[in-house]
Amino acid sequence: MKVLKTVEAVRAFRRSLSGSLGLVPTMGAMHEGHLSLVRLARERCDAVLVSIYVNPTQFNSTADYQTYPRALEDDLAMLTSLDVAAVFQPTDRIIYPDGMVTTVKVAALGAHWEGAYRPGHFDGVATVVARLLNITTPDLACFGEKDYQQLLVVRRLVRDLNMAVEIIGGPTIRETDGLALSSRNALLTATERSRAPHLNQALDNAARLIGRGRPAPQVLEDEMAALTDRGFEVDYLALVDGATLETISDPKPGARLLVAAHLGSVRLIDNRAL
Numbered sequence: 372m373k374v375l376k377t378v379e380a381v382r383a384f385r386r387s388l389s390g391s392l393g394l395v396p397t398m399g400a401m402h403e404g405h406l407s408l409v410r411l412a413r414e415r416c417d418a419v420l421v422s423i424y425v426n427p428t429q430f431n432s433t434a435d436y437q438t439y440p441r442a443l444e445d446d447l448a449m450l451t452s453l454d455v456a457a458v459f460q461p462t463d464r465i466i467y468p469d470g471m472v473t474t475v476k477v478a479a480l481g482a483h484w485e486g487a488y489r490p491g492h493f494d495g496v497a498t499v500v501a502r503l504l505n506i507t508t509p510d511l512a513c514f515g516e517k518d519y520q521q522l523l524v525v526r527r528l529v530r531d532l533n534m535a536v537e538i539i540g541g542p543t544i545r546e547t548d549g550l551a552l553s554s555r556n557a558l559l560t561a562t563e564r565s566r567a568p569h570l571n572q573a574l575d576n577a578a579r580l581i582g583r584g585r586p587a588p589q590v591l592e593d594e595m596a597a598l599t600d601r602g603f604e605v606d607y608l609a610l611v612d613g614a615t616l617e618t619i620s621d622p623k624p625g626a627r628l629l630v631a632a633h634l635g636s637v638r639l640i641d642n643r644a645l
């Protein structure tokens with residue numbers, strides 16, 4: 372497995388390939404969710420490139436950026452065993468060269484939910500993803516459905532800028548108790564970790580009750596109250612149109628439940644189809 376550190380090295384690697392290339396962009400601290408995306412890319416492409424870059428512009432708190440888990444050696448060991456052709460591990464200077472003045476903003480889709488609670492987050496995501504796609508020029512790129520809004524933002528970015536890449540969403544991978552895998556789970560204390568599955572349970576309860584015909588606004592209010600009782604500070608639990616992310620009060624095909632909540636100092640997000 373090659374470890375590429377410059378744009379020139381990535382371009383030379385790209386030119387050396389005769390078949391298709393799948394990109395899996397990550398911020399490292401790999402878990403089974405990332406590895407499942409690597410396998411997805413490998414099934415569809417002749418070669419897989421994984422980028423590892425903790426992108427500072429998508430963090431809206433310095434503390435969150437500084438404490439974000441980093442585990443480069445373990446990451447490289449895991450990827451080597453998965454038939455990954457190369458890892459792109461750029462520096463800040465490569466992604467944000469001196470004098471860079473162009474950024475990307477995905478207006479409507481990036482404005483609410485995570486965008487409202489983390490101002491500037493999706494501008495940072497869209498800008499780094501656009502740069503990674505332009506540097507690596509893959510045939511397809513894989514993103515986890517766990518970050519559902521991010522997946523929609525990236526799809527929209529690619530569509531609006533006519534980028535010649537297919538975006539694939541990979542299913543959320545969960546612990547046996549239902550907690551969605553996330554690099555941030557490593558930051559939970561033992562007590563918080565034991566409570567964390569309630570987030571997914573709130574989504575499942577809400578889906579079941581709304582599916583049985585209970586009014587969604589009441590169900591969501593009750594589930595938010597239950598999460599608060601269990602020590603979460605809830606940012607939102609919402610029923611949305613799965614394509615536009617606009618709030619809806621009645622279920623419809625493609626509807627999605629989104630949740631974000633703090634548990635101690637860790638902010639967790641999750642979602643599911645209704």
Ligand code: PAF
Nearest residue numbers: 396397398426496499518
């Ligand atoms: O999902 C992530 O890990 C990041 O947001 C991404 C897509 C790698 C961009 O930095």
